[in-house]
Amino acid sequence: xxxxxNSRMHKAAxxxxxxxxxxxxxxxxxxxxxxxxxxxxxxxxxxxYGGVVWNFSIxxxxxxxxxxxxxxxxxxxxxxxxxxxxxxxxxxxGTTVMAFVIGFPTAYFIATRxxxxxxxxxxxxxxxxxxxxxxRTFAIMEVIRNEGVINSALLAAGVIDSPIQxxxxxxxxxLGMLYVYLPLMVLPIYASMERLDFSIVEAGYxxxxxxxxxxxxxxxxxxxxxxxxxxxxxxxxxxxxxxxxRVLGGxxxxxxGNLIELQFGQGRNWPLGSALAVTLxxxxxxxxxxxxxxxxxxxxxxx
Amino acid sequence: xxxxxxxxxxxxxxxVSKVFGEGExxxxxxxxxxxxxxxxxxxxxxxxxxxxxxxxxxxxAGFEHPxxxxxxxxxxxxSALPPYARPVNTVFQSYALFPHMTVAxxxxxxxxxxxxxxxxxxxxxxxxLQLVKMTELKxxxxxxxxxxxxxxxxxxxxxxxxxxxLLLDEPLSALDxxxxxxxxxxxxxxxxxxxxxxxxxxxxxxEALTMSDQIAVMNNGxxxxxxxxxxxxxxxxxxxxxxxxxxxxxxxxxxxxxxKSGTQVKLPSGKSVAxxxxxxxxxxxxxxxxxxxxxxxxTKVKSKAALTxxxxxxxxxxxxxxxxxxxxxxxxxxxxxxxxxxxxxxxREGDQLGIEIGADAVQVLRD
Ligand SMILES: Nc1ncnc2c1ncn2[C@@H]1O[C@H](COP(=O)(O)OP(=O)(O)OP(=O)(O)O)[C@@H](O)[C@H]1O
Ligand SMILES: [Mg+2]
Numbered sequence: 001x002x003x004x005x006n007s008r009m010h011k012a013a014x015x016x017x018x019x020x021x022x023x024x025x026x027x028x029x030x031x032x033x034x035x036x037x038x039x040x041x042x043x044x045x046x047x048x049y050g051g052v053v054w055n056f057s058i059x060x061x062x063x064x065x066x067x068x069x070x071x072x073x074x075x076x077x078x079x080x081x082x083x084x085x086x087x088x089x090x091x092x093x094g095t096t097v098m099a100f101v102i103g104f105p106t107a108y109f110i111a112t113r114x115x116x117x118x119x120x121x122x123x124x125x126x127x128x129x130x131x132x133x134x135x136r137t138f139a140i141m142e143v144i145r146n147e148g149v150i151n152s153a154l155l156a157a158g159v160i161d162s163p164i165q166x167x168x169x170x171x172x173x174x175l176g177m178l179y180v181y182l183p184l185m186v187l188p189i190y191a192s193m194e195r196l197d198f199s200i201v202e203a204g205y206x207x208x209x210x211x212x213x214x215x216x217x218x219x220x221x222x223x224x225x226x227x228x229x230x231x232x233x234x235x236x237x238x239x240x241x242x243x244x245x246r247v248l249g250g251x252x253x254x255x256x257g258n259l260i261e262l263q264f265g266q267g268r269n270w271p272l273g274s275a276l277a278v279t280l281x282x283x284x285x286x287x288x289x290x291x292x293x294x295x296x297x298x299x300x301x302x303x
Numbered sequence: 304x305x306x307x308x309x310x311x312x313x314x315x316x317x318x319v320s321k322v323f324g325e326g327e328x329x330x331x332x333x334x335x336x337x338x339x340x341x342x343x344x345x346x347x348x349x350x351x352x353x354x355x356x357x358x359x360x361x362x363x364a365g366f367e368h369p370x371x372x373x374x375x376x377x378x379x380x381x382s383a384l385p386p387y388a389r390p391v392n393t394v395f396q397s398y399a400l401f402p403h404m405t406v407a408x409x410x411x412x413x414x415x416x417x418x419x420x421x422x423x424x425x426x427x428x429x430x431x432l433q434l435v436k437m438t439e440l441k442x443x444x445x446x447x448x449x450x451x452x453x454x455x456x457x458x459x460x461x462x463x464x465x466x467x468x469l470l471l472d473e474p475l476s477a478l479d480x481x482x483x484x485x486x487x488x489x490x491x492x493x494x495x496x497x498x499x500x501x502x503x504x505x506x507x508x509x510e511a512l513t514m515s516d517q518i519a520v521m522n523n524g525x526x527x528x529x530x531x532x533x534x535x536x537x538x539x540x541x542x543x544x545x546x547x548x549x550x551x552x553x554x555x556x557x558x559x560x561x562x563k564s565g566t567q568v569k570l571p572s573g574k575s576v577a578x579x580x581x582x583x584x585x586x587x588x589x590x591x592x593x594x595x596x597x598x599x600x601x602t603k604v605k606s607k608a609a610l611t612x613x614x615x616x617x618x619x620x621x622x623x624x625x626x627x628x629x630x631x632x633x634x635x636x637x638x639x640x641x642x643x644x645x646x647x648x649x650x651r652e653g654d655q656l657g658i659e660i661g662a663d664a665v666q667v668l669r670d
Binding site: 197199200202203204205206207208209210213217218221222 | 364365366385386387388391392393395397399400401402403412413416417460461464
């Protein structure tokens, strides 16, 4: 009796691995593989025309944090790198906050529509995803540039005398990233809100909680998993954004993504680019760990 | 139930209508409903699924707003107030406990929102925990307690702010029979101890009869009859009410003269019996009358009996026996008799029997 059961279980386990195999292969080769290559490259020396020379060196890692003056060989902090990292974190954080402020009410709006209408609203949220990122970014540029839609309208209406400089500012970058990543905030929040039993919300109103109190004390805690997921989904790609800051920030407002690209392109310093990429990865991981820890602290306490 | 006197009435529903949707999908959930609920009363809304019970409750709570009419709470119109401004609390059918809070936090939530001081909140929560016998489980989360316990927490949470009216939407329907009976008694006890007016929704007629001071029987968005359980059972004014509550026999009869001994109706057998008239029924012609099976008796002496018929079927129920008869005009008639200890069945199928009808047992319907 036991043997057939055992062999059946064994077979089930084998089947499970077989079914997982395609995903595992893709993960190994497409995710871990390149990552390993980048990690290895970061410990090599740059080639003269790009590429790497296979000599072990920690120079690239040294250059992530410090810079050596070419003439007097004094070592100083790599202010440029640090400030770009800091800017990236700041802009991504700003984008995430804005996405939450706009995405939460949007998700709430959709979740409280009658069932038949919700799919249509979701579709409207997703439609921009069907357009190429570059085209969408240029469309935003068209809206906010000095001769663009907003400024022309304001000028024509006489509200302003000269165009407001929006394009090529940090705000423009955040606006662009917000537009691109907003659905990634709306969808997970919507998903957890849709599961919310709205009689719980009514119970809140019934027990003398005003709209704001119901939002803060009942709805927000219950859709927190969605908010956490949405924030991660917006923050992480924002941090590594490349196209948006390049187009909307002009050449001068770099983010980490641009800095890394620079090393692989004009900079011809692949090891430094790799080291910067790994640094970005570490920052993202630390930020996520910290964020998830803080955001779920209460649940752990109760759970 | 005097409509001008709102003083002793906790809730007054005045010509309230509620229509959902428009055009094709238009649903009239409540159709010109008028009813008064007295202070400290256990008031039950009884009716089949979809008759508008929940809608009426939600109107009182403030989750919906009437399309017509007024809702008065202790004489003041509250139709325009949002739910959080009404001193009325609800026990939801699904309990709707806050899953991210403990039992004690759930119970204290209303008081906290009312801005009561911490000490008072803690004291009331302790009282409530004791009242519903949940003190031991106060730090549990709501998903770590059983259905019956959740039910108690929902009750305590709604009672804690001491509302003027407590609304209960089929609060016992999710419980099994034994727990249900326990909670019925518990609910009555809580209502007595707190003195709060309860408005209770159920589609279970037995539950309504055993628990209520007053019952309003609803169907199709209308209130058909309001009265004490005995009134509703013994003197149903309406065919639906008679059918919905308990078992009953329907007969066609003719209203005869109103003699010294009250109204008389002439039964199909030609015999006349005394009958009770509804307040707003007709006063002559053919009417439908109802007789409860237990208000009739079988007899072998046919000459004096009000009705005669053939015994077709005998169904033994332990405490009593149901005799299914067919009257001369082919209408079915059921008589329920208490079983005697001698264990002998007094009648056989096929017997020709007389049916005696007790005094006050015939009720004329409004039709
Ligand atoms: N939000 C709504 N939109 C449209 N129709 C509704 C809505 N709420 C209720 N109705 C309709 O109004 C009628 C009364 O509903 P209600 O929920 O009050 O019934 P009920 O007596 O509580 O029934 P049950 O015993 O099944 O709970 C039903 O026909 C229902 O379909
Ligand atoms: Mg209902």
